[in-house]
Amino acid sequence: MSPSLPPVAADRLPELVRALPKAELHMHIEGSLEPELIFALAQRNKVEIPYADVETLRHAYAFTNLQSFLDIYYAGASVLITEQDFYDMAWAYLKRAQADNVVHTEMFFDPQTHTARGVPVKTVIDGLHRACVDAGRQLGVSASLILCFLRHLSEEDAFATLEEALPHRDKFIGVGLDSSEVGHPPEKFARVFARCRELGLHLVAHAGEEGPPAYVWSALDVLKVERVDHGVQSSKDPALMQRLAEERIPLTVCPLSNLKLCVFPDLAAHNIKSLLDAGLVATINSDDPAYFGGYMNENWVQTFAATGLDARHAWQLAANSFEASFIEPPQKQAYMERLNEVYARFAAG
Numbered sequence: 001m002s003p004s005l006p007p008v009a010a011d012r013l014p015e016l017v018r019a020l021p022k023a024e025l026h027m028h029i030e031g032s033l034e035p036e037l038i039f040a041l042a043q044r045n046k047v048e049i050p051y052a053d054v055e056t057l058r059h060a061y062a063f064t065n066l067q068s069f070l071d072i073y074y075a076g077a078s079v080l081i082t083e084q085d086f087y088d089m090a091w092a093y094l095k096r097a098q099a100d101n102v103v104h105t106e107m108f109f110d111p112q113t114h115t116a117r118g119v120p121v122k123t124v125i126d127g128l129h130r131a132c133v134d135a136g137r138q139l140g141v142s143a144s145l146i147l148c149f150l151r152h153l154s155e156e157d158a159f160a161t162l163e164e165a166l167p168h169r170d171k172f173i174g175v176g177l178d179s180s181e182v183g184h185p186p187e188k189f190a191r192v193f194a195r196c197r198e199l200g201l202h203l204v205a206h207a208g209e210e211g212p213p214a215y216v217w218s219a220l221d222v223l224k225v226e227r228v229d230h231g232v233q234s235s236k237d238p239a240l241m242q243r244l245a246e247e248r249i250p251l252t253v254c255p256l257s258n259l260k261l262c263v264f265p266d267l268a269a270h271n272i273k274s275l276l277d278a279g280l281v282a283t284i285n286s287d288d289p290a291y292f293g294g295y296m297n298e299n300w301v302q303t304f305a306a307t308g309l310d311a312r313h314a315w316q317l318a319a320n321s322f323e324a325s326f327i328e329p330p331q332k333q334a335y336m337e338r339l340n341e342v343y344a345r346f347a348a349g
């Protein structure tokens with residue numbers, strides 16, 4: 001942490017946390033689909049959903065682990081049919097992100113969730129990408145897309161998805177790996193990640209959310225990822241912690257997700273502070289904000305209140321988010337200057 005950072009009055013910490021410019025690097029766009037939009041799209045597309053109304057659906061959001069969430073998350077995504085649906089979903093998230101002073105976002109999307117229902121990859125990518133372009137122009141938020149392979153499906157299926165997406169290569173910056181972790185280790189996707197690497201795509205993967213530190217090691221050594229999504233189980237392995245710190249491999253941590261999926265018993269028990277204090281490039285993100293009870297600032301404010309993070313941690317988390325992002329160095333520099341300006345305003349007053 002920067003030793004020269006001036007302190008900020010403790011009673012202004014929540015305000016500082018909200019005001020800091022930041023990047024969001026772990027957010028599944030299908031996980032931003034609010035119940036109200038699910039019902040509106042179901043009506044627009046004449047899709048049946050097995051819930052009577054918005055409130056009944058929201059009440060079903062009581063999860064015990066990752067799989068119990070994924071079952072509902074995939075059901076919710078079934079209302080997405082047209083390019084405009086994908087645009088509307090992404091636009092709603094991007095406006096919400098802007099309100100939280102997210103200035104840059106790298107959004108995950110799950111094409112296989114849609115192609116399995118007969119929706120072409122082109123429809124998905126075109127709708128999401130149009131929203132990203134509009135966000136840059138109209139909201140001042142830079143936004144890009146990361147295509148995720150579903151790890152409960154086969155590597156062959158991932159290869160077929162990649163082939164279908166490649167004509168739209170200019171509209172996504174990288175690939176990731178998500179869905180059910182335990183029993184589906186990174187090694188299962190070694191060949192498709194090697195191919196994506198040859199294609200010059202950025203590489204990330206979920207690892208160490210519920211799965212063991214061994215999955216983080218193989219995400220690094222076999223898939224050769226540039227960042228690890230979640231990665232919170234890494235704290236069980238001191239040698240892994242040392243590797244992550246030395247190589248400055250970012251972790252995209254999602255505290256409210258970890259709370260809702262019972263990865264930690266309560267937010268006060270979350271290990272984000274120890275990850276930061278060990279020198280890891282940890283970041284805070286919302287994962288699936290419509291399902292886990294909060295967008296970016298809600299994740300930040302609740303985590304700060306519960307774990308005793310201070311203003312310097314806030315600066316570090318925002319700086320980490322820019323360091324960990326895939327934006328070009330001059331733009332990173334510009335965001336860092338904005339961060340320092342906002343921080344200085346709070347430190348002075």
Ligand code: HPA
Binds near residue numbers: 066180206209287288
């Ligand atoms: O947190 C997650 N983990 C794995 N897969 C996911 N797909 C959406 N959110 C998640």
Ligand SMILES: [Zn+2]
Binds near residue numbers: 026028206287
């Ligand atoms: Zn995730």
